[in-house]
Amino acid sequence: MLSKSNQSALAPALAASGRAPRRRVQVAGLVRALVPYAFLLPACAIIGAFVLYPMLHAIAASLTDYNMITESNFVGLDNYAMLLEDPFFWNSLKNTLLYLVFVVPVLVVAPIFLAMLVNNALPGIKMFRAIFYLPVITSLVVTGLIWKWVYEEQGILNYFLLSTGITDNPVAFLTDPANALFSVMAVTVWTGLGYYMVIYLAGLQSIPRHLYEAAEVEGVSKWQQTIHITIPLLKPSIAVVAVMSSIAAMKVFEEVYVMTQGGPLDATKTLVYFIYQSAFEEFEMGYAAAAGVVLFLLTLVLSMINLFLLRKDR
Amino acid sequence: MKHSAFAIVGRYLALAGVAVLTMGPFLWLMSTALKSGSENIFAYPPALLPESPTLDNFVRVLETQPFMLYLKNSALVALLSVGANLLFASLAAYPLARMNFRGKNLIFLVLLSSMMIPFQLLMIPVYDIAISLGLQNSYLGLVLPHACTAFGVFLMRQAFLGIPRALEESAMLEGLNRLQIWWHVLIPLVKPSLATLAVFSFIAVWGDFLWPLIILDDPSYYTLPLGVNRLANTFSMDWRLVAAGAIFSIVPILIVFIFSQKYFIEGAMRGAVKG
Numbered sequence: 001m002l003s004k005s006n007q008s009a010l011a012p013a014l015a016a017s018g019r020a021p022r023r024r025v026q027v028a029g030l031v032r033a034l035v036p037y038a039f040l041l042p043a044c045a046i047i048g049a050f051v052l053y054p055m056l057h058a059i060a061a062s063l064t065d066y067n068m069i070t071e072s073n074f075v076g077l078d079n080y081a082m083l084l085e086d087p088f089f090w091n092s093l094k095n096t097l098l099y100l101v102f103v104v105p106v107l108v109v110a111p112i113f114l115a116m117l118v119n120n121a122l123p124g125i126k127m128f129r130a131i132f133y134l135p136v137i138t139s140l141v142v143t144g145l146i147w148k149w150v151y152e153e154q155g156i157l158n159y160f161l162l163s164t165g166i167t168d169n170p171v172a173f174l175t176d177p178a179n180a181l182f183s184v185m186a187v188t189v190w191t192g193l194g195y196y197m198v199i200y201l202a203g204l205q206s207i208p209r210h211l212y213e214a215a216e217v218e219g220v221s222k223w224q225q226t227i228h229i230t231i232p233l234l235k236p237s238i239a240v241v242a243v244m245s246s247i248a249a250m251k252v253f254e255e256v257y258v259m260t261q262g263g264p265l266d267a268t269k270t271l272v273y274f275i276y277q278s279a280f281e282e283f284e285m286g287y288a289a290a291a292g293v294v295l296f297l298l299t300l301v302l303s304m305i306n307l308f309l310l311r312k313d314r
Numbered sequence: 315m316k317h318s319a320f321a322i323v324g325r326y327l328a329l330a331g332v333a334v335l336t337m338g339p340f341l342w343l344m345s346t347a348l349k350s351g352s353e354n355i356f357a358y359p360p361a362l363l364p365e366s367p368t369l370d371n372f373v374r375v376l377e378t379q380p381f382m383l384y385l386k387n388s389a390l391v392a393l394l395s396v397g398a399n400l401l402f403a404s405l406a407a408y409p410l411a412r413m414n415f416r417g418k419n420l421i422f423l424v425l426l427s428s429m430m431i432p433f434q435l436l437m438i439p440v441y442d443i444a445i446s447l448g449l450q451n452s453y454l455g456l457v458l459p460h461a462c463t464a465f466g467v468f469l470m471r472q473a474f475l476g477i478p479r480a481l482e483e484s485a486m487l488e489g490l491n492r493l494q495i496w497w498h499v500l501i502p503l504v505k506p507s508l509a510t511l512a513v514f515s516f517i518a519v520w521g522d523f524l525w526p527l528i529i530l531d532d533p534s535y536y537t538l539p540l541g542v543n544r545l546a547n548t549f550s551m552d553w554r555l556v557a558a559g560a561i562f563s564i565v566p567i568l569i570v571f572i573f574s575q576k577y578f579i580e581g582a583m584r585g586a587v588k589g
Contacts, residue, residue: 035492043467058438114332125329130571137567140521145556253434272434276524280528296435
């Protein structure tokens, strides 16, 4: 298949008789053979310069003591060895994995219900879909600030909790190390609900209607329909959401940066926050790059699981 | 399917509940932004509505902070990034969908795998490259990393694959070259996918924080998220002003969203199905 294109491009040239025209045809054939590359050039140049080359660069940097100030030296796997002994790194890895464990299940399950709720033609349903989507379009920095305000010790959320008797004392959402990570997680969930709802909505709308109609005739209850028709046919969407939300959870940064700066007592310091801090506050670029490679490997594992699940299901 | 009146009321109650959950924090922010300086914003119980609504906080924010400049920067960066992404992605997608050439599979595979690389790993070398190209504190520096996404190439490739080959062949018989076919025949047929990609990349660029944070230190290039963050750092205690700035930064994307809501939701659904 690879050489076919060249053959077809050169075939007219070879078939042509007479020298002068033949040469012209050859040049035209060459130009034609270059056409696909010309189309690809801008995209490949940008992705090459800002993704692929930096990727190799990052891996190389992770093997040096690069710090932007002094000459960098090759240090082999020293950075990785240091990571293994760095309690701050382990703490950030732990927080990121906690994120994965708590946020992903919620983001996989809750939006299914939301999608089922908005998957109908009730008057005004499009407006509700749009409202549920609002947090998705809002910049995470702004979202973080909004919630920082909602979470205030004397804030609206505490007022609600106190006045309904759910708690007796105001909750220190962001200032108590025991709560902070969960408070930040709640914001991530709040932001993601609408997005995954739409993915499930697409999945729901691709389920053939006649399946439900048949079930209705058979007298199968709504709940049974959900269990036996909706959920099984939604499996591909569920797999997509599981992986997308896991990868997103690995990369959490903005919420933390705005709401807690990684505190209190490093309780909300995620892996990306650790990388950012090592690179741009402590200027240990090589060390940060090594942590970045770890992040990449974890993401890669999740992506592989994704591909595996999708191949199995589709 | 028919619903009983009871079920319909139940549905609306649930919808309203979720609406309060998603819109509530925005409304609370709005209320705070409208409260005057004399009103205690930490009053207990909290005043849901401002006593005497005022636009003073917005005026003060606009007077003391260059929010119009941030808005201009955000708009310019978003426009250039989205435009470039649409152009470059749909150019690259054409040969990947419709032509045979040496290295096609390899290029395809490399582009595919580039989607799995987190920006957080790349930020250090990309920062380096940008610095050595003199891109710090420039619009080009903000735009270039967003100027073409592998996701865009794939979305457009899917769209091109769905167009009948016969159309292209007849255009070729008419004597159109590949570039003309791309522009006159294919592009008009993939407008929905272009809209999807535009919306996706617009949300990503408009809300982007990490990259501008790294590459900018001159506030005159700040985009809205950085502007709001700066405002929050400057007036960390005065929530009225922070709220006003945040509201100001939300309004533009809200307006875009209201007028093109259809594309946001349908686009996201299309992206989910195809992407």
